[in-house]
């Protein structure tokens with residue numbers, strides 16, 4: 157149940173901090189990077205550092221990629237990221253793969269290569285720049301929502317026994333903002349109508365428990 | 368009431384699309400970039416393109432920086448971005464400046480240089496990578512929340528007459544997730560207690576009106 161970071165640049169290092177803040181032990185995070193400097197930083201942070209190419213089958217084998225909880229691929233260049241995704245998927249058919257992609261046209265290629273989730277920081281940067289024209293509070297709120305620190309959290313959990321049969325708007329323990337039911341997304345706009353079913357997955361805004 | 372983009376790279380181009388989706392006329396967006404290719408793309412998209420250095424006082428004067436609604440600075444390199452922020456702030460003391468920064472340690476420098484809001488795409492990339500380990504739905508929901516398209520919106524508005532005196536949880540027209548009151552942020556955790564005051568600014572999750 158370790159997490160492998162393929163690439164320990166800025167996003168990779170922040171992801172590591174964030175995973176630790178969510179309870180993953182430091183020594184159950186493996187960072188793979190070509191740069192000696194970055195591997196030194198990873199080791200100083202308490203992670204397991206492996207220097208080399210993240211598309212090397214030998215190195216991924218050493219990192220026990222087939223038994224990892226998740227592999228986060230943020231190699232900086234899209235061509236490298238996609239090659240790493242292909243290699244990881246080949247070695248580990250069931251491991252969760254998340255890829256960070258820069259160019260719009262490569263997002264679908266990363267999905268085709270086997271990534272379960274693809275994120276695009278330049279796209280999100282563009283959204284937040286546009287948001288910030290009209291509001292001073294949206295960007296800080298969104299950052300809080302995304303990160304373990306702060307005053308709000310975005311949290312996913314299966315529907316509990318107590319939730320079943322309630323309207324989306326009536327579920328307690330936070331505000332349900334989306335429900336995933338039998339492969340379909342039930343949007344926030346349905347919150348007064350949709351009745352929670354057994355097996356649904358709820359996405360909620362919650363308040364973190366006091367430290 | 369035009370918007371100036373200093374830098375028309377990936378984030379700049381996505382920001383432009385997003386600003387247009389929110390109702391800004393295409394010909395009231397000015398893109399400044401050193402690259403001939405990028406200025407060609409900006410012109411093809413229908414924007415006003417100005418080729419040159421965004422830290423040139425002459426070029427910023429030509430773009431009427433002092434009368435702009437906002438200046439979005441996403442020059443790619445942090446040193447360039449900070450120099451542009453300083454120059455814009457010098458020429459336009461009251462214009463809203465939003466800066467996109469890559470390195471953590473430069474965020475505070477961008478603020479000191481005069482940026483009203485600073486965003487950091489690599490930081491957000493790290494958050495979303497970590498989020499995506501445990502959930503398949505958080506990243507797509509957050510992208511929808513940030514962008515004009517899709518099924519939810521994050522919206523900021525002043526407290527209306529009808530809101531005043533209500534608890535945060537009782538306000539209609541969406542879910543209030545944060546309130547800004549007299550320089551203070553009232554978090555989501557206060558939603559059952561906090562009473563909306565005149566002059567408050569509300570941040571809400573809303574459903575976009577049907578097109």
Ligand SMILES: [Ca+2]
Nearest residue numbers: 300303305308
């Ligand atoms: Ca948080």
Ligand SMILES: [Ca+2]
Nearest residue numbers: 511514516517
């Ligand atoms: Ca949206």
